[in-house]
Amino acid sequence: MAPxxxxxxxxxxxxxxxxTSSGTPVIAxxxxxxxxxxxxxQVQAILSESIPYASIDHPKNPGVWRENSRGFLGRPALSGHxxxxxxxxxxxxxxxERTETxxxxxxxxxxxxxxxxxxxxxxxxxxxxxxxxxxxTGTSDYFLEELLTWLPLxxxxxxxxxxxxxxxLERQPQRRQIQSGTWARExxxxxTGHDYTIVQLALTExxxxxxxxxxxxxxxxxxxxxxxxxxxPSGRSTVAAGELLLPGEMILKPGQSxxxxxxxxxxxxxxxxxxxxxxxxxxxxxxxxxxxxxxRPITLNVWEAVYFNHNLEKLLQxxxxxxxxxxxxxxxxxxxxxxxxxxxxxxxxxxxxxxVWPEGLKPLIDRVKSNGMEFGLWFEGEMVNADSxxxxxxxxWILKTGDRIPPEARHQQVLDLTHPGAFEHVxxxxxxxxxxxxxxxxxxxxxxVLTEPSHLGQAAVHNQTLAIYRMFxxxxxxxxxxxxxxxxxxxxxxxxxxxxHVDRFWTSDSNDALERQYIQRYSQIAIPPEMLGSxxxxxxxxxxxxxxxxxxxxxxxLFGHAGIEWDLTExxxxxxxxxxxxxxxxxxxxxxxxxxxxxxxDQPDDSAFxxxxxxxxxxxxxxxxxxxxPTGGTLPGSLxxxxxxxxxxxxxxxxxPCGPAMFMSQKSxxxxxxxxxxxAALATIGLRPPILAPENAILISLEKV
Ligand code: GLA
Numbered sequence: 219m220a221p222x223x224x225x226x227x228x229x230x231x232x233x234x235x236x237x238t239s240s241g242t243p244v245i246a247x248x249x250x251x252x253x254x255x256x257x258x259x260q261v262q263a264i265l266s267e268s269i270p271y272a273s274i275d276h277p278k279n280p281g282v283w284r285e286n287s288r289g290f291l292g293r294p295a296l297s298g299h300x301x302x303x304x305x306x307x308x309x310x311x312x313x314x315e316r317t318e319t320x321x322x323x324x325x326x327x328x329x330x331x332x333x334x335x336x337x338x339x340x341x342x343x344x345x346x347x348x349x350x351x352x353x354x355t356g357t358s359d360y361f362l363e364e365l366l367t368w369l370p371l372x373x374x375x376x377x378x379x380x381x382x383x384x385x386x387l388e389r390q391p392q393r394r395q396i397q398s399g400t401w402a403r404e405x406x407x408x409x410t411g412h413d414y415t416i417v418q419l420a421l422t423e424x425x426x427x428x429x430x431x432x433x434x435x436x437x438x439x440x441x442x443x444x445x446x447x448x449x450x451p452s453g454r455s456t457v458a459a460g461e462l463l464l465p466g467e468m469i470l471k472p473g474q475s476x477x478x479x480x481x482x483x484x485x486x487x488x489x490x491x492x493x494x495x496x497x498x499x500x501x502x503x504x505x506x507x508x509x510x511x512x513x514r515p516i517t518l519n520v521w522e523a524v525y526f527n528h529n530l531e532k533l534l535q536x537x538x539x540x541x542x543x544x545x546x547x548x549x550x551x552x553x554x555x556x557x558x559x560x561x562x563x564x565x566x567x568x569x570x571x572x573x574v575w576p577e578g579l580k581p582l583i584d585r586v587k588s589n590g591m592e593f594g595l596w597f598e599g600e601m602v603n604a605d606s607x608x609x610x611x612x613x614x615w616i617l618k619t620g621d622r623i624p625p626e627a628r629h630q631q632v633l634d635l636t637h638p639g640a641f642e643h644v645x646x647x648x649x650x651x652x653x654x655x656x657x658x659x660x661x662x663x664x665x666x667v668l669t670e671p672s673h674l675g676q677a678a679v680h681n682q683t684l685a686i687y688r689m690f691x692x693x694x695x696x697x698x699x700x701x702x703x704x705x706x707x708x709x710x711x712x713x714x715x716x717x718x719h720v721d722r723f724w725t726s727d728s729n730d731a732l733e734r735q736y737i738q739r740y741s742q743i744a745i746p747p748e749m750l751g752s753x754x755x756x757x758x759x760x761x762x763x764x765x766x767x768x769x770x771x772x773x774x775x776l777f778g779h780a781g782i783e784w785d786l787t788e789x790x791x792x793x794x795x796x797x798x799x800x801x802x803x804x805x806x807x808x809x810x811x812x813x814x815x816x817x818x819x820d821q822p823d824d825s826a827f828x829x830x831x832x833x834x835x836x837x838x839x840x841x842x843x844x845x846x847x848p849t850g851g852t853l854p855g856s857l858x859x860x861x862x863x864x865x866x867x868x869x870x871x872x873x874x875p876c877g878p879a880m881f882m883s884q885k886s887x888x889x890x891x892x893x894x895x896x897x898a899a900l901a902t903i904g905l906r907p908p909i910l911a912p913e914n915a916i917l918i919s920l921e922k923v
Contacts, residue, residue, distance in 0.1 A: 224257040225321050229326075229498075232344035232485045236321060237261050241311050242281035242288075242457040243323045245338065245370050248346075249431065250487050279676065280610040280693035283309050284368060292450050293458075296334060296352055304330040304356065304485035313566055331356020336367075342601040343499035354470035366444065366460035367435075367481040371396075374422050375433060378447050379490075380415035381740055386728035386761050388412050388709035389740035392607070396420070396447055396455050401818075403445040404462055406669025407631070408617075408679045410440045411712045415499075416744040417482075418445040419490065419716075420457055420699060420763065427818040428489040428860055434497075435459045436744060438715035439479035441466055441683035464677035482714050490743060491861075495815050498746040498801030501717060502813070508701065508721040509748050509812045515546035515592065516801050517781030519661070519753060522729070522760050523672040525784070526553040526560050528574045532787065534585050539786040541589035543794050544801030546813065547781075548586045549594035551662055554579065556606060562629045565601050566608035568647035580656050587656060594659030599644040600686060601630045601665065608633075608643070615640040617671040617678060617776070627666035636673045645689060652697050661724065662690070664706040677693040683715075690719040704753065707892065709737070712745060720780055721752055729755025729783050730762040731774040732913050735827060735844055738778055747831070748812035752778025754797070756785065768793060772800045772876030773915040774843050775833070777811060780804050796877040807840055812841070817861040824909070827847055830918075831862040839868075845910035858904030859920060866922045869894050870905070873917040894923060 223239035224246070233251040238246045239262070244260045247254075254260055269277060280290035287308035299305035309325035309332075316322075318593035331766035333353040340346050348367050381389045381404050394401070403418065405411040417436035425432055435457050437443055441460035451453045461479045468476055482500075501507055508514060518540045524532060535552070536861065540548055554575060564571075570578050579595075586593045602609045602616065602884040604626070609616075616631040618624055624631060635641045642650055651657065671679050694700050701721040704711045708727035715721075723745065726737045734752065741750055752775045758765050758863025775781070782797070789797070814831035817839075821828060825848065830841030843857055862868060872890040886908040893905070900920070909915065 222258065224261045225256060225316055225683040226348070227319065227321060227338060227340035229340045229342050230344040230359070231487060231676070232340070232346075234338055234340060234346055235261060236338070237265060238311055238314060238323065240279055240281070242283060242309060242325060242906045243311065244279045244281040248369055248483070248693055249372060249433070251487050277493065282368060283334060285309060292448055292456070293366070293446070295350070295366050295368055298352075298361050300331075300356065300358050300360055304332070304360070307332050309334055310800060313903070324923050326355070328355070331392050331473065332360070341500050341503070343503070344485065344495045345496050345500040346483040348483055349371070351475050352470070353475040354472055355564070357472050359472075360470040360474055361466065362418050363463060364460060365476060365478045366458040367478060368456050368458045369433070369483055369534065371420050371433060371457055372446075372457040373453070373455070374431065375420040376423050377421045377425070378419060379419040379562070380445065383412045383709070384414070385412055385707050385710070385735065386726060388712075388726050390415070390736070391740050396449050398449050398451065401447045401557060401704040405443045406462060408442060408666055408671045408682065409706055409718065410713045411667075412708070412710045412858075413444055414443065414713060414857070416741070417484075417493070418457060418459070419493065419652050420447065420455075422779055426489055426820045427491045428488055428820055432486040432490055432493050433457065434484040434486070434493045436482040436611035436714045437461075437479050438482060438713070438718065439683065440713050440716045441679045455826060461680065464679060467677035467680055479715060491815070491817055496742050497744055498816070501746055501749075512810055513805075514748050514779045514812060516544060516804060517549060517751070517753070517779070518785045519549045519551055519781060522550035522783045522785070523787075526558070528553050530575070530581055533582050535787050536785070537582065537585045537589055537591070538792065540591065540782075540788070543786065543797040544783075544805070545591055547594055547659060548594040549596065550579070550582065551596040551661065552598070554595070554664075563603050563605035564628050565598060565603040566599065566606040566633065568599070568644070568651060570651070583656055592658045593656060593659065594661060595655075595657050596661045596663065596666060598646055599648055599689065600661040601634060603630050604634050605629075612640070612643075617668060617673065617682065619670040619672040619675060622670065624661075624669045630666055632666065632671065632682075634673055634678065634682070635689065636678050641685060641689065645692060648693060650847060652700065658699060659701045659703070659856040661703040661705055664711055678777070686714075687719050695898055709741065712741060715743065716743065718721045722749055723734040725750045725752060725778065728761045729753055730758070730759040730764050731755070731771045732764060732846065733762065734774050735846060738774070738825065739829065742816055746812070747778045747816065750778045751781060752776075753781040755783050764913075767877065767880060768796055768877050769874055769877045770914050772796075773844070773917055776800070776807070776917075777829070777842065780808075791832075800876035803873075808841060810838060817841075817859055819860050822855045823850055826854060828857055828859075830859070836861070836866065837922045838862040841918045841920070842915050843907050843910070843918060844915040845912055849909065849913050852909075854907045854909060856904045858902070859900040859918075862900055862920065864896065864898035864901065865904070866897050867894055868897060868900060868920040869923050870900070871919045871921075873919050879914040879916050881908055882911050883909040
């Protein structure tokens with residue numbers, strides 16, 4: 219029997235079918251498992267197309283490499299050349315390998331001197347990891363411009379959703395119809411960026427959180443990036459993701475290869491929530507996923523409490539109040555090192571400042587430890603102020619093009635970590651601080667974009683990105699148990715690549731609870747709540763100046779890796795008691811919040827959010843009803859609970875663990891005192907929500923009886 223040319227990977231209702239009968243891998247289907255058997259015949263039928271007038275006479279399916287040599291006129295997967303030659307390869311499939319869960323294909327163009335590989339790994343969650351590489355098998359340098367991973371979309375995927383943003387307003391969704399042309403989301407900041415779309419979604423008409431089909435692609439990469447949707451004049455659409463390479467950034471010498479960042483492809487037959495569920499299951503299955511090591515501790519970060527005003531007395535007081543309210547980890551932010559008394563100097567000198575810390579960090583760490591908390595410390599190791607000992611000693615260690623110094627941002631430049639001396643210097647200084655102090659957590663910042671990022675004249679974002687991954691991995695290896703938080707002026711470095719090297723992301727510099735409702739909702743489409751820092755900020759927000767009740771700030775911060783970012787020494791007795799009740803509540807519920815399915819209930823209008831977490835076995839759930847804006851009618855819209863067991867009976871209890879919300883009614887619905895309903899009734903009919911003032915929220919806990 220001739221070897222089969224059709225391959226299928228299946229997991230949890232997701233199917234990927236690849237046909238190689240034309241001599242190149244062609245994705246025949248990516249989506250719902252339709253139980254295809256006797257694949258060969260059916261796949262040939264599925265792939266057969268008309269030949270239109272005014273077209274190539276014998277068109278070939280361009281397959282995953284999309285070469286122009288096959289008559290294909292869209293964007294090829296691989297672009298590059300040898301000083302003008304070998305720009306248009308034609309790859310022939312050389313070998314295929316299959317296991318239960320993985321398919322790999324190697325193709326070659328021996329005339330062009332290029333070999334390409336692609337592998338598809340189907341995980342139990344239905345997530346597909348796609349890895350591609352290109353090798354230069356020729357005898358001269360190959361100038362690689364782009365290696366994108368493309369996936370076909372079925373014609374019923376008519377819209378896209380991706381995410382844009384800026385400082386203190388990360389992950390804002392945008393939806394559009396797929397139209398002819400190419401929709402490109404590019405980042406050229408040299409880092410992930412606030413404007414980065416952690417995943418790009420393609421959706422069927424009317425798809426939402428619980429309904430419709432969704433195809434998702436994301437990139438495991440923290441440098442420059444590209445996410446594309448292309449609709450050709452043929453009417454067919456495809457999506458792509460890959461690294462954005464700067465001119466001349468990737469020159470492959472004979473024998474050298476380029477590994478493209480892995481693409482994470484996910485499919486859902488029941489709305490966006492199932493995309494999140496699959497991504498969470500993939501991330502949570504990793505042995506080193508933070509919740510597989512221990513519960514996520516309540517974190518106090520002192521940045522908004524003291525900024526650069528480091529004063530031992532004040533910080534000791536903070537540590538004492540932190541203990542009183544149930545904090546489990548205290549993090550000292552920027553300002554403890556070198557001459558860093560404001561943001562204009564000292565960056566790069568990772569030595570404890572004698573000026574503000576004459577006895578070192580020990581007195582504070584001792585108090586934090588004796589108060590039963592862990593200690594964490596801030597670094598921004600990829601950066602340097604011009605006014606620093608490091609820059610004075612090594613001005614040549616910054617990323618720059620020739621002698622031209624890049625424009626400063628926050629008075630700083632980017633250290634060239636691809637320079638072995640610079641890498642070692644940073645590693646050794648950080649290592650020494652970690653070795654000489656009891657520090658189990660670092661917050662690692664990255665507060666500027668990269669402009670003209672060159673190493674010896676050649677663009678170096680790719681290598682700089684690999685260097686920071688290596689820095690984190692080596693620090694963790696040297697300091698077992700060390701946790702790292704990725705921060706970049708808030709949420710500027712949150713992506714599926716960095717998620718493999720750190721334990722937590724600082725979601726946004728905005729602790730404004732109203733903004734956080736949106737930022738967290740959309741960040742959580744790809745990143746599980748236990749990896750997203752969400753802190754209770756001060757009563758009057760430092761970024762927006764909005765005033766929010768403690769209950770609203772606390773309920774908002776609960777659905778994440780919760781913490782506090784507030785000068786606790788200015789709180790009164792009642793606030794401290796409420797904070798203690800909230801930290802207790804978080805500790806009792808974090809196992810659920812950090813392991814369950816995240817549910818965002820589709821709402822009739824945008825004045826309220828209903829979101830929550832349902833335990834994997836559906837035995838319990840915790841939801842928030844969030845009144846964002848005033849209700850349209852006198853009575854607010856529905857309060858339904860999705861994701862429950864329809865046949866089970868649930869006890870419903872309204873909870874306010876951190877002080878009361880503001881109600882705008884003479885009387886609230888009776889169920890707030892307690893009710894018992896079936897999962898089906900709760901999902902289909904729901905309950906009548908209380909009338910809350912805007913920017914207020916309540917919690918609803920549901921437990922199977
Ligand atoms: C960035 C971070 C903040 C804080 C400051 C310190 O802006 O996002 O959380 O750490 O740097 O300078």
